[in-house]
Amino acid sequence: GENVEQHPSTLSVQEGDSAVIKCTYSDSASNYFPWYKQELGKGPQLIIDIRSNVGEKKDQRIAVTLNKTAKHFSLHITETQPEDSAVYFCAARGYGGSQGNLIFGKGTKLSVKP
Amino acid sequence: EAGVTQFPSHSVIEKGQTVTLRCDPISGHDNLYWYRRVMGKEIKFLLHFVKESKQDESGMPNNRFLAERTGGTYSTLKVQPAELEDSGVYFCASSAGSILAPLHFGNGTRLTVT
Numbered sequence: 001g002e003n004v005e006q007h008p009s010t011l012s013v014q015e016g017d018s019a020v021i022k023c024t025y026s027d028s029a030s031n032y033f034p035w036y037k038q039e040l041g042k043g044p045q046l047i048i049d050i051r052s053n054v055g056e057k058k059d060q061r062i063a064v065t066l067n068k069t070a071k072h073f074s075l076h077i078t079e080t081q082p083e084d085s086a087v088y089f090c091a092a093r094g095y096g097g098s099q100g101n102l103i104f105g106k107g108t109k110l111s112v113k114p
Numbered sequence: 115e116a117g118v119t120q121f122p123s124h125s126v127i128e129k130g131q132t133v134t135l136r137c138d139p140i141s142g143h144d145n146l147y148w149y150r151r152v153m154g155k156e157i158k159f160l161l162h163f164v165k166e167s168k169q170d171e172s173g174m175p176n177n178r179f180l181a182e183r184t185g186g187t188y189s190t191l192k193v194q195p196a197e198l199e200d201s202g203v204y205f206c207a208s209s210a211g212s213i214l215a216p217l218h219f220g221n222g223t224r225l226t227v228t
Contacts, residue, residue, distance in 0.1 A: 004156070034216065043118070043205055043219035044157070089157060101170060102217070104157040 002027040004092050006105025014113055019080050021108045023090035024072040032093040033073045034102070035064060039086045047088075048075070080112045116140065118220035120206050126226045132194040135223045139188070139208030145169075146189050147209075147217065148181060152202040160204075163189060196227045 003026040013019050025033075031052040036044035050057045050064045050073065057064050061080075066073040077084055087109050091102040119138045127133050139146045148160040160179070161171040165186035174181070178197070183189040193200055203224050207217040 036219070041221065043120075043207075043221045045219070046216045049216065091157075101159050101162065101173075102157075103159070106154075106156045 002030060002092055002103040004090060004103050004105045006090050006108060008108060009106065010109045010111070012111045012113065013080055015080060015082060017080055019075075019077045019084070019110055019112075021075045021088055021090070021110070022072060023074070023092075023105050024070075025092040025103075026071065027092070028068075028071060030092040033064070033066060034091050035062075035075050036089045036091065037086045038089065038107075044089055077110075080110075082112050082114050085110055085112045118206055118208050118218050120204075120220040120223050122223055123221065124224045124226075126228065127196055128228055129198055130195045132192065133196055133225060135191045135193075135204055135206075135225070137189045137191070137206030137220060139206070140218055142210070143208035143218075144186070144211050145209040145215075146183060147207045148189070148191055149205040149207065149219075150202050151205065151222075152199075157205065160191075193225075196225075198227050201225055201227045 006023045034049035035047050037047045038044045048059050048062050048064050050066050061078045063076045087107045089107045090105045093102050121136045125133050144165050146163040149157050151157045159173040162169045163183045166183050180192045203222040205219050205222045207219045209215040209217050
């Protein structure tokens with residue numbers, strides 16, 4: 001079955017710097033890759049997603065890139081702000097799996113220092 | 115629109131007791147999912163309902179866990195009898211009917227079994 005590895009587990013950056021979180025997946029048939037942000041006491045919130053027919057997607061300060069050949073995808077946050085501090089999860093959904101049967105990485109705790 | 119709501123937010127029970135978690139999905143969402151995050155590990159899929167039917171329950175850990183969604187609206191997840199390893203945060207998510215629709219997560223129920 002699908003396996004998702006996420007790195008780093010913790011990341012600390014200065015306000016205004018960029019942050020990059022990387023994930024690799026094992027099932028070459030996976031076709032959907034969402035990223036979730038989880039703030040303390042809340043559930044995961046979808047912030048951006050990408051499908052396998054696209055190599056890059058941007059939404060303001062957030063971008064995701066996908067390399068299908070290498071089976072990895074990354075989250076890029078530019079001009080980080082203190083409110084970006086949270087735990088970020090990547091996920092992958094394999095072909096043939098349940099519509100929502102996402103396989104998650106273990107999460108990255110991002111701290112943005114003012 | 116109201117988001118996915120879960121009740122209770124926290125539950126502390128003793129080993130051997132029974133606990134029932136409830137999830138109210140976003141109105142009109144046919145798909146309802148249960149996930150669980152054990153301390154420090156990844157968020158893991160438990161099961162998926164389409165309306166009142168179980169579409170995929172491959173992630174349910176054992177027969178101490180029973181999920182229902184009578185009438186295709188809210189769902190309950192019962193753990194009976196609870197064991198120490200059941201401790202974690204249980205998330206519910208819902209999505210609209212389209213396979214392209216994103217998952218919306220609730221804030222979770224933190225279950226502690228002592």
